[in-house]
Amino acid sequence: MINMIRVEKIYKSFEDTEVLKGISTVFEKGKTNLIIGRSGAGKTVMLKILVGLLEPTKGTIWYDETDFTNLNKKQMRAIRLDIGMLFQGSALFDSMTVEENIRFALDMFTKMTPKEKLHRVNEVLDRVELEGSNQKYPSEISGGMQKRVGIARAIVMKPKYLFCDEPNSGLDPKTAILIDKLIRDITYDQNITTVINTHDMNSVMEIGDQILLLHQGKKAWEGNKDEVLESDNELIQDFIFASPFLRKLRAKAMR
Amino acid sequence: MMMKQGIARPENARMYIKETVRQMYDIGVGSLTIVVLIAVFMGAVAALQFAYQLGGQTIPMYYIGYIVRDFAIIEAAPTITCLVLAGKVGSNIAAELGGMRQKEHLDAMEIMGVNTASYMIMPRVVAAILVIPALVVVAAAIAIVGGYVAVVPTGYLMHEEYIRGIRVFFEQYNVFIMFVKAVVFAFILTTIPAYQGYYVKGGSIELGKASTNAVVLSDILILLADYLVAVLLTN
Numbered sequence: 001m002i003n004m005i006r007v008e009k010i011y012k013s014f015e016d017t018e019v020l021k022g023i024s025t026v027f028e029k030g031k032t033n034l035i036i037g038r039s040g041a042g043k044t045v046m047l048k049i050l051v052g053l054l055e056p057t058k059g060t061i062w063y064d065e066t067d068f069t070n071l072n073k074k075q076m077r078a079i080r081l082d083i084g085m086l087f088q089g090s091a092l093f094d095s096m097t098v099e100e101n102i103r104f105a106l107d108m109f110t111k112m113t114p115k116e117k118l119h120r121v122n123e124v125l126d127r128v129e130l131e132g133s134n135q136k137y138p139s140e141i142s143g144g145m146q147k148r149v150g151i152a153r154a155i156v157m158k159p160k161y162l163f164c165d166e167p168n169s170g171l172d173p174k175t176a177i178l179i180d181k182l183i184r185d186i187t188y189d190q191n192i193t194t195v196i197n198t199h200d201m202n203s204v205m206e207i208g209d210q211i212l213l214l215h216q217g218k219k220a221w222e223g224n225k226d227e228v229l230e231s232d233n234e235l236i237q238d239f240i241f242a243s244p245f246l247r248k249l250r251a252k253a254m255r
Numbered sequence: 256m257m258m259k260q261g262i263a264r265p266e267n268a269r270m271y272i273k274e275t276v277r278q279m280y281d282i283g284v285g286s287l288t289i290v291v292l293i294a295v296f297m298g299a300v301a302a303l304q305f306a307y308q309l310g311g312q313t314i315p316m317y318y319i320g321y322i323v324r325d326f327a328i329i330e331a332a333p334t335i336t337c338l339v340l341a342g343k344v345g346s347n348i349a350a351e352l353g354g355m356r357q358k359e360h361l362d363a364m365e366i367m368g369v370n371t372a373s374y375m376i377m378p379r380v381v382a383a384i385l386v387i388p389a390l391v392v393v394a395a396a397i398a399i400v401g402g403y404v405a406v407v408p409t410g411y412l413m414h415e416e417y418i419r420g421i422r423v424f425f426e427q428y429n430v431f432i433m434f435v436k437a438v439v440f441a442f443i444l445t446t447i448p449a450y451q452g453y454y455v456k457g458g459s460i461e462l463g464k465a466s467t468n469a470v471v472l473s474d475i476l477i478l479l480a481d482y483l484v485a486v487l488l489t490n
Contacts, residue, residue, distance in 0.1 A: 108369060
C-alpha cells in the first residue's frame with residue numbers, strides 16, 4: 001500500500017521514565033487514524049516520534065518503504081515536504097497574516113509565481129471556509145478559525161500525510177465537530193494518511209476510521225469506531241464511557 | 256552543533272536574503288536612537304574628564320580631541336555600543352526564538368522541512384555582522400561630536416584646538432581594530448542569545464532566565480574578546 005505508515009515496536013524513554021513501551025501499528029492511507037488515551041498515556045510523544053520531532057529509543061517507523069527512523073537531517077527534511085501538521089495551539093506565526101502563514105512553505109520550497117501562490121492560498125482558504133481572511137492576523141481571529149488556518153497551512157503543499165495534535169482542544173463542541181468533519185473530508189477527498197491525536201469522544205465516534213488506544217505507554221486496544229461499542233475490552237470501555245452521564249445512557253440503551 | 260546546522264545551504268536563498276534585510280532594518284534602525292544617545296554622552300564625559308585631568312599640566316589641551324577620538328574609535332564605540340546592543344538585540348533574539356520554541360513555531364517550520372537552526376539564526380548573525388560595524392562607526396563619529404559639545408561651548412578649549420586634536424596622530428590601523436572588534440562582538444551578541452533562545456525548555460520563567468543568560472554571557476564574552484583582540488592587534 002502506498003502512503004502507509006508502519007510503526008514497529010517503538011520504545012521511548014526520558015531518563016528513567018519509559019513513556020512508550022513497544023507500540024506497533026499501521027496507519028492506513030485514506031483513513032482518519034486516531035491515537036487516543038488518557039493524559040500521560042504517551043499520545044503526544046508518539047505523534048512527535050511519527051513526525052521526527054523526537055527520536056525513539058528503540059523501534060522503527062516506515063513511511064512506505066523508507067525507514068524514517070534512520071534518516072539523516074537532510075533526508076528527513078525531504079520527506080517532510082510530504083507531511084502537514086496541525087498543532088494543538090495552531091502554532092501560527094504571530095507576526096504574519098493568515099495569507100503569509102499559509103504561503104510560507106510555498107515561498108520557501110516552490111518556484112510558483114506570486115499569482116500562482118495567491119491562487120493556491122485562496123484555494124485552501126476556500127477549502128477551510130475562510131475565504132477573504134487573507135489579511136487578518138492570528139490575533140484577530142477566533143480559536144476555531146486559527147485551527148482552520150492551521151489546517152489550510154498544513155495542506156497547502158498537498159501533503160501525503162496529515163498529522164493533527166489535539167485538533168479540538170479549547171474549542172466548543174459544535175466547532176470541534178466542524179473541525180473533525182473538515183479533517184475527515186480532506187482525508188477522503190485527497191486520499192491522504194491522517195493521524196489524529198485526541199481524547200475527544202465525539203471525534204472517536206464521528207471520524208474514527210482506525211483507533212489506537214494507548215494506556216500507560218502500551219497499545220491497549222485497536223479497532224474502528226463501530227467496534228468500539230461492541231468491544232469487551234475494559235480499557236476502551238472505561239475510556240469511552242468515562243463520564244457517569246454516558247454510562248447512564250449506555251445502561252439505558254442496553255435495557 | 257547549532258552552528259553546524261546554522262551554516263547549512265539555504266533551502267531558498269531569496270527567503271534568507273529577505274529575512275536578513277528585515278533583521279538588518281530591525282537591528283540597525285531599531286538600535287540607532289540608543290546608540291546615538293550613548294555615544295553623545297560617552298564622548299562628552301570622556302572629553303570633560305580628560306580636560307579635568309589635563310588641566311594645569313604641561314600637556315597641550317588639543318590632546319583632548321586626540322584622546323577622545325582614539326578612545327572612541329579603539330574602545331568606547333565598539334565595546335560600549337556592543338555591550339548595550341547585547342542587552343537590546345541579544346535579549347530580543349533570545350526572547351523571540353525562545354517564544355517561538357515554546358509556541359511550537361519552530362516545530363511547525365521543522366515539519367514543513369525548514370532547517371530552523373539555519374533560517375532563524377543565520378540571517379540574524381549575518382545582519383548583525385553587516386549592520387553593527389556601521390552602528391559602531393556612527394557611535395564613534397557621534398562620540399567625537401559629543402566631546403566637542405562638552406568642551407568647546409563650555410570654554411575648556413577653542414574650536415581650533417579640538418579640531419586640531421582630532422586630526423593629529425591619526426592611525427588608520429585603529430579604525431581596522433574598531434572594525435575587527437565590531438565584527439567579533441556582533442557575532443558574539445547574536446550567536447550566544449540565539450543558542451539560549453533556540454534551546455530553551457520549560458515555561459516563562461525559563462524563557463526569562465534564557466534571556467538574562469544571553470545578555471550576561473554575551474557581555475562577559477565581549478569583554479573577554481575585547482581583551483584578546485587588544486592583545487592580538489596592539490602587540
